[in-house]
Amino acid sequence: MTGPGAARVLVTGGSGPSGVAVARALAAAGHRVATVGSDQARIAAAAEKAGDGVAPFTCDLADFDGVRQLREQLGGTFGPVDAVIHLVGGWRGAKGIADQSDEDWDFLERRAVTTLRNVSRVFFDDIAASPAGRFAMVSSTALDKPTAAVASYVAAKAAAEAWTMAMADGFRRASGDGGSLAAATILVVKALVDDELRRAHPERKFPGATDVADLAAAVVRLFDTPAAGLNGARLRLAD
Template identity: 70%
Template sequence: MSAGRALNVLVTGGSGPSGIATARALRNAGHAVFTVGSDAARIEAAAAEAGGGVTPLVCDLASLTDVHALRATVAGAAGRVDGVIHLVGGWRGAKGITDQSDEDWDFLERNAVTTLRNVTRVFFDDIADSDTGRFAMVSSTAVGSPTAGGASYVAAKAAAEAWTLAVADGFQRTQSGRKEDPVEQRSAAVIFVVKALVDAAMRAKAPDRRFPGFTDVDELAAAAVGLFSTPAADLNGRRLPLGS
């Protein structure tokens, strides 16, 4: 655990409500926060909304070259990244199996899988070398009960989950599971599992709707902050349900 040390945390997919809430919560917890988006105006506005001291950065996370450049930028400004909260995603659905489109699959594969693969490959060593290294992604309860209409979405989320569990295995093999001179587990990769996310703007647009089972973005943000004060051995490789 960080024992009060300020950590460098990257929030990818930082332009949306969940990214803003998570960046704000991490900043309020005393960490140095870098929030990442693909559109300069949107990520700058999001960082300003999250609060002073949150640094906006622009990157195409689907480009491995651009993610390497992102790491160089953060390293030059603050040093090693201790944690990544990966909030890139998106939804595409259909009526059934036969109308699942290649366009939707390409969108989902790019956002849910490729961005995650790139970020974890580039930042794996940073997180593994940190005293309190954490990686987290957000998945869906639909992975456990896939529907025909959501086939492409669920398949992409399942692939992202599998990759994240492999990252967790990588952390374990380099630390507590090392054959020679094992050390205390200090890095962890986890999966937050939600039905769907809800924020204040969504509630304001539909004041009579209850959003049953949804997870508020502030709850997600609090869970992200909590990762850094929870022992890695209690987290690594876990699926953590949120919401009720």
């Protein structure tokens, strides 16, 4: 684990299977974990599923003022955040370029870009000041070779990646000559899969997909790896 003691980690998008898996793994590794979602009942159930030591919070991360209020709430009950694991996402596809809809773009931009921008702007200084400062997002191998059918999706993910790389530069600048103790990292997967999804689709093989437990293990390793090897890195988890 990097830095003295356990890190205080905020897991966004905590209501989904990846959020539950990541929160559970971080808590098991000895970190203090807060998980946030937009639906109070869902995030409370997810935090309970993740296990002891995971505290649920409710916030619409696309609302900048709401994220600032979340930081104040966390500060009062949880303490300053050392790290954010950003798992908010979504997917929309089409047949080609011409039928990429505004509705799909608005959905993807709000979830993939706006939430990340808001969270990073609000928590950047806290992460940069922490000896265990970490920011991580999950991206897609679809960016390696974009296709027309997923143009909106890959464009939104590319914007989120660019913002995260800019955060990495910000952490380098914030560290001065002392070497960065904070890191912004992109975790790249083809798709995510969990046991519930496998049970729902026994006919599918999910080739190249990353199990949410493996994603969670990769997140835990971020805190045991020096920042210099993580800041600005694009770590591929896909098979």
